[in-house]
Amino acid sequence: MQNNPQSIIAIVPAAGIGSRMGADKPKQYLQLGQQSILAHTLDVLLSHDDIAHVIVALHPQDKHFNALPQATHPKLSQVMGGGERADSVLAALDYALSIHPQAWALVHDAARPCLRHEDINKLIGSITQYPQGAILAAPVRDTMKRSDVNGLITSTVDRALLWHALTPQFFPIKTLHDNLSNALAANVLITDEASAMEWAGVMPGLVSGRADNIKVTHPDDLHLAALFMAQT
Template sequence: MQNNPKSIIAIVPAAGIGSRMGADKPKQYLMLGQQSILAHTLDVLLSHTDISQVIVALHPQDQHFKQLPQATHPKLSLVIGGGERADSVLAALDYALAINPQAWVLVHDAARPCLRHEDINKLIGSVEQHPQGAILAAPVRDTMKRSDASGQITSTVDRALLWHALTPQFFPITSLHRNLSQALAAKVSITDEASAMEWAGVRPGLVNGRVDNIKVTHPDDLQLAALFISQAQQ
């Protein structure tokens, strides 16, 4: 296992077209201030000096990406994604593996535009402590409830040692490619890259990330994301 990530490639799965939040385009292309959600996300990754390349996995019928200013950036490459997030990540991993099998990959959600360089630095710096790979995460702060099928509380869950999984998620490219492809072949439900590693017996590390690294999933999130981005630019 390579414990010194001298080459880092970022992967952005952006092939989803289902979540439009009531708009006429996929949510990653909704405007957030002066540019789209995805454009903000790409700016953070493309401007980080330790990231050598950013690979974006797109839907084959995507007609929006080429309109982004970032589309012609020399560090950016495109691949055709799949039906699920994991399929898109695997397509990007196939491409990245051919470029540098010794690289590490940062997989980041297209709809998380509030990521900051300081969190990327913390994740990259965690390699010595977590040579198997790690993810950004935030400790659960609220009281957690478990319900039954009818929506009634059945128990209160102890929140100690519970975390919200965030992105980026950071792994050696060879091990992530192997474990993700084998998990998909076994028809395992993969919700994020860490779950593929866990399925293979790997225990990824947790790196405490900023809570403003939100994922835009509802219309109300746009206003909150805009606030976080404006604060970061001050």
């Protein structure tokens, strides 16, 4: 396999239309400083020299995206997403295959605006060590507990060798497309791109990423993200 990808296409699944944060719009469009969460995320990807193209998978009823300045960027394309994250990623991969089948996909959550170029560089640079693909991740630092259905602790889980999966996740487009498509056809529960690769027998690499690459899922996360982004 090639040691350096010929082209890198970033994929951003952003098809959610509801908000779990008590707002009247999807969380990726909530304000974070001077612009929306999604706008910050796209700025990081669009400004990276090694990313040739960015594909955003949107809900067909999305009424917010075209108002973003990034929507008209020459490196950006839109596709219609699906009901689940995996469906949206697959739709973007279908389009990516049509324009550059030999490229690599860099799949990143729309609600992770604190991504830094240095982590993208580390992930891209890992291709020599992990030619099958890799993901950004963070080692588990806290004590882990397993509970029963009533919320009672049943055991303490050894945190050694446990990681929090982050994004981006970085795989050859054709391989990821085929494995994700086959997994969905087999009704396999796919929680991220790496899980589709694992199901197909691939063992993705783990690249340690920054702890501030948080996903905004709760109102308090907005304040935390603003603090992280204010740091140089």
